[in-house]
Amino acid sequence: MRHDGFDLSAPGPRIFLAGGSSVVTRERKMAPMVGWGQVLHLYLRPEVQVVNCARAGASARTFSERGRLDWILQHIRPGDYLLASFGTNDAKPEKWLRTEAFGDFNDYLLRFVDGARERNAHPVLVSTHERDTYDIHGNLPRSITEYVMSMRELARQTSTPFINLADQSHAWWAEMGPHEIRRLFVHLAPGEHPNYLEGFDDPGHLVPAGAMLCARYIAYALAAKQIVPQDWVVNLDAAGFPEEAVEWLDDEHHAALTRARTLGAEEKS
Template identity: 70%
Template sequence: MLSNAGGSVNPPRIFLAGDSDVVTREQSKAPMTGWGQVLHFFFRPEIEIVNCARAGASSRTFSERGRLDWILENIRPGDYLLINFGTNDAKPEKWLRTEAYGDFPYHLRKFVDGARERNAHPVLVTPYERDTYDAHGNLPRSITEYSMAIRDLAIESSVPLIDLHEQSRAWWADMGPDRIRSFFVHVEPLQNPNFPDGFHDPGHLVPDGAIACARYVAYAMAAQQMVPASWVVNVDRADLPPEWVVWLDDDTHAALTRSRTLGSN
């Protein structure tokens, strides 16, 4: 799956399709951080990351609202499409939900087939595990069926897989319930002006968690020879400057979100 970047006029790009796990967040949501927001830390500057992820999207609504169409209109031969859904697909709301072994793989195949039809490279990514620790220190699994369905589709369709779900579970289990909190949104009252009353969200990441996930995605792409190893940088660097993490101002974020769709919203 190695791409011959040297023979192409345009450097390859990595498109991201996903939900709030992946999305680039706006300033009013800081410190929430999607792993796609920081993925560029781990690639050479000429490798453009085109983050099309949308908070609140499932695999079905992302496609229905024209976001997949926008990607497929803009993606070029030799580009990559990382596909990361499952969190919202598992929710009970009918307008979001898909069934793990029903229409979920059907919708994912639209992403895979669309990329391949344009001579781009699809890559499936399982969603990271949540901070599911209970009061007894147990770490129950969440969205297990959806991660399993992604793995099965990867095998059936011969699509490269980055198993972020299993990797993150191993991390969280090793870290324990207290240390894992530093990876997720746990804001106390008056600690952050965006959440003056405090906010505890065991599903969304802060910079440390997002960087850990992005680092692994980049590492896996090189280790599994999806991309040349020379494209990937900083995966062994522990001292990434905190100021590298930036959030879009809200107006820019809203305009960018509206622009990356061929649908009505």
């Protein structure tokens, strides 16, 4: 499975993904919830391997402190890419999870940037997609603006490519309106899906249609900004893919990958 496989001996280009639940490849029991990293390979040539190391619940702090960044840096090789996307969990109040925008958030992100460059790989910073934040009055506020600004500033200071998925997704959501946007997020009525028989409303996580929209934009930006060779990117003109194109991991396989892709403690995230 290209979106979660990893073969040290495999030739060809590789894109490593670091982030939280908006990026992660989900296990089958979480379907139809999908991270954009789970479907990014649909917009890349088959020989481009996507190694999705994102972890649900991770902030820039915990991804680094739990040894997940170390695992990537141990395996990344010259010419590879490292896409890092954080902010949502960094804004949460828990002290073990939280970072401060324009403070240690950027300090932790710098570990991703410098670590990749020290190994002659290419870092890319990607802001997280906006949530379904519509209020009862039909307004769409922004949820983590200062973290997006903080990441953009670090990208400027370090001359690191920056893909602003936050602003792009907010523009999409605003154009779509509060009712149409619901089809992109996990809003399930009771009995609508076997994994959520009692129903489930989650304004932060995407279903396949939303994840594909974000993945398509990231692939487009990688080519348009000349971050990767343009011929790596495919299917930008595709109207979409059927839900069957999404592969969820078996629960045991997902757990094994989660345990394996760290050189540190496995606490919390």
